Amino acid sequence: MNIQTTISTCVIGVSLALGYLNLSPRNEDTSSIGPAEAMRMLEEGHNRWVSGKPETPRTTVERVKETGSNGQKPFATILSCADSRVPVETIFDQGIGDLFVIRVAGNVADTDEIGTAEYGCGHLGTRLLVVLGHTKCGAVTAVVENAQVGGSIPALVDNITPAVKTAKAKNPGVNGKALVQCAIECNVFQSIHDLISNSSEIKHLVAQGKLKIIGAVYDIETANIQWLGEHPNQAGLIGTKH
Numbered sequence: 001m002n003i004q005t006t007i008s009t010c011v012i013g014v015s016l017a018l019g020y021l022n023l024s025p026r027n028e029d030t031s032s033i034g035p036a037e038a039m040r041m042l043e044e045g046h047n048r049w050v051s052g053k054p055e056t057p058r059t060t061v062e063r064v065k066e067t068g069s070n071g072q073k074p075f076a077t078i079l080s081c082a083d084s085r086v087p088v089e090t091i092f093d094q095g096i097g098d099l100f101v102i103r104v105a106g107n108v109a110d111t112d113e114i115g116t117a118e119y120g121c122g123h124l125g126t127r128l129l130v131v132l133g134h135t136k137c138g139a140v141t142a143v144v145e146n147a148q149v150g151g152s153i154p155a156l157v158d159n160i161t162p163a164v165k166t167a168k169a170k171n172p173g174v175n176g177k178a179l180v181q182c183a184i185e186c187n188v189f190q191s192i193h194d195l196i197s198n199s200s201e202i203k204h205l206v207a208q209g210k211l212k213i214i215g216a217v218y219d220i221e222t223a224n225i226q227w228l229g230e231h232p233n234q235a236g237l238i239g240t241k242h
Contacts, residue, residue: 035212038128045093058095067097074100077120080132106139108159109194133188134218163187188215207238
């Protein structure tokens with residue numbers, strides 16, 4: 001074998017290896033990826049991206065064809081704000097078919113969002129549900145500042161009102177940006193509360209240990225994620241509090 005042939009063979013081998021990393025579907029079914037493993041995959045993906053070393057996996061046309069023929073098997077459901085600065089798959093360095101993403105202003109959990117989450121967790125079988133808020137959220141800020149909004153927006157942001165009331169009650173005398181940030185975190189937990197309280201299916205999955213719901217806040221200036229954990233009153237919400 002001459003040098004040119006050897007080089008060509010090596011190039012082909014590397015290309016095939018890179019193609020495999022980018023295109024291959026996961027061997028596991030969704031049901032085999034538990035909450036802890038799903039969290040690890042999200043955290044590792046985010047760390048790759050925020051450190052400037054993303055793999056950008058499974059994002060080619062071949063992956064589109066593969067998932068189109070064989071179906072989707074996402075490993076996590078994400079309820080996120082629709083803010084254009086929070087591109088969910090990108091910040092977790094995941095590809096097509098990896099995440100079941102629900103995006104809505106204020107990452108609220110009303111009827112449509114809850115039904116969609118039920119599809120992701122119940123039908124597709126994801127074992128992890130993340131409610132992802134973000135800093136400087138316009139929807140939360142509007143409620144904190146009691147801004148005048150029109151159209152259908154009032155019916156959308158009314159889901160945020162309880163979170164703002166909670167933030168004010170926990171932080172008497174606090175206002176401005178500090179209150180908004182606290183309300184953003186409270187709103188994440190409010191959405192978790194609404195998901196569990198208004199969905200018997202999600203409540204059952206959590207109670208049976210088949211689904212874990214955690215909250216998080218993405219910083220749109222630093223790209224870091226603050227993981228908030230489970231709802232502080234989760235036991236009471238699912239009826240297992242003693």
